[in-house]
Amino acid sequence: MDFPTQISAIEARIKQIDPVKYASTRNFENGAVTYLSPYISRGVISTQQVMNYVQSLDLPWYKTEKFVQELAWRDYWQQVHIDKKEAILTDLKNEQSDVTNHEIPSAIVAADTGIIAVDEAIEKLYETGYMHNHMRMYVAAICCNIAKSHWLVPAKWLYAHLKDGDLASNHLSWQWTAGAFSNKKYVANQENINKYFDSDQTGTFLDIPYSAFEHLKIPKILLRTEKPGFNLCFPETSKAGIKSDQKTLIYNYYNIDPNWHSEEKAQRIFLIEPSFFQKYPVSQKSLDFALELTENIEEIQIYVGEFSELNKEISSDNIIFKEHPTNNHYVGKSEDRDWMSDVKGYHSSFFKFWKKVQKEIKW
Known part of the structure; x- marks a missing residue:
């Protein structure tokens, strides 16, 4: 795709x-x-x-x-x-039970679980930045409920690589799978994967009846775990210069709306805060995808730096931004997102x- x-x-x-x-x-x-x-x-x-x-x-x-x-x-x-x-970075409703580690199985990161459909999906994730929603549940179930990893590090790994990476949808879905935001844990066996992903594989650690999951020991291939890291190369700040006395629209990783105030004259800035990406890491492909999307916005400038630095150049009286939980530190006029x-x-x-x-x- x-x-x-x-x-x-x-x-x-x-x-x-x-x-x-x-x-x-x-x-x-x-x-x-x-x-x-x-x-x-x-x-x-x-x-x-x-x-x-x-x-x-x-x-x-x-x-x-x-x-x-x-x-x-x-x-x-x-x-x-x-x-x-x-x-949402913590267990919201229930403490995830039966946790043995706070990392991610290395076999998941390496796309080497031995489950062909899963491994192919992870390879496609690295290539395309996309994974089918049903497959995300399978991967989360393997990490949390088979390998018994706490959900947070695996969730961060997937979020980083997804072009549609969204903290709320991603992290809370992982919690749902792990039983931290639901009444029970989600598991799927090989028969289920075969049905939905056009596979006929047998003999894997998931090739068991559902009654066997309760007493399943961690498969040897999932025992090794790690904490993946991500390095980003940020673009240079636009050289057009910041005008301190102009109405300024602040875009960011969660707002690249080309129709936002499109008929109005305004200074438009795509803000890349290093602290944001340190806290919520993404892959270079994910950031580059976002940067390409900004090209739909005429005369947008790229600003690499913290909001507090930008605010020294532009008064909050001139700043407009869209509400999002990750930018609660912004000051200026906050506008709602478009909801259903x-x-x-x-x-x-x-x-x-x-x-x-x-x-x-x-x-």
């Missing part, structure tokens, strides 16, 4: 959505998924924009509900992140959240 960065190609991809086929095939490797998640995560498009297109297809609600519901999961995770802030609905705040379960959203948006 490829991920073009021109806004025209992204908008064309929205028009390829098939919500009916998506509902019946989304769990399969070659199902009718949209490949829009990198653009939603980077704030190029919004869940509201995607939902509005699906609504314009004039299909009955029962044919589109599953697609819209899955879209709502993303808004749900965001609302949890807004409420819990950095606590007006349902806000923390809900203890997705379905409590969805029940309210559905009342508002159902057509």
Whole structure:
């Protein structure tokens, strides 16, 4: 799969959505998924924009509900992140049980688990920056519930390599799999992987009945663990110069929206804070993808440095930015992101959240 960065190609991809086929095939490797998640995560498009297109297809609600519901999961995770802030880096509901290490199996990092579908998916992740959502659950289950790694380091590894890396969706999904944000842990056996990823492999450590998982010892191939590191090469700060007296729109890793105040005259700055990427590391491919997306924004300048440094050059009275839990230290005028609905705040379960959203948006 490829991920073009021109806004025209992204908008064309929205028009390829098939919500009916998506509902019946989304769990399969070659199902009718949209490949829009990198653009939603980077704030190029919004869940509201995607939902509005699906609504314009004039299909009955029962044919589109599953697609819209899955879209709502993303808004749900965001609302949890807004409420819990950095606590999403910790076990939110339950302490993950039966943990033996706080690293990641080396076999996962090396794409050498012996499970062909999993290893191929990890290799594709490194190549493309994408992994199918169902495969992400398999990988998380292997790390957390088979190798008994705490979820955080493996979650950081996956987040770093994903072009659609989103702290809320990624980390909270890992917690859900590990039983830290759910009532039970998720596991899948080889038969399940074979079904959804067109495989017929047998004889792996997952080729067991579900009843055997409870007493499964850590497979030898998963015993070696590590903490992966990431090195970034930041671009140079744009040489056009910062104008201190102009209305200034601050873009960042979570907001690269080319339509944001697009008709207004303003100074536009893509802020790369080294401290942000030190705290939430990403791969060079992920950062480069974000930088390519900024090319849709006319006259945008690249600024490598901390917000506090930029704020010394531009008064907060002239600064506008989009709300996100990772930029709570920004000062200036904060604007909301575009949500699917007006349902806000923390809900203890997705379905409590969805029940309210559905009342508002159902057509």
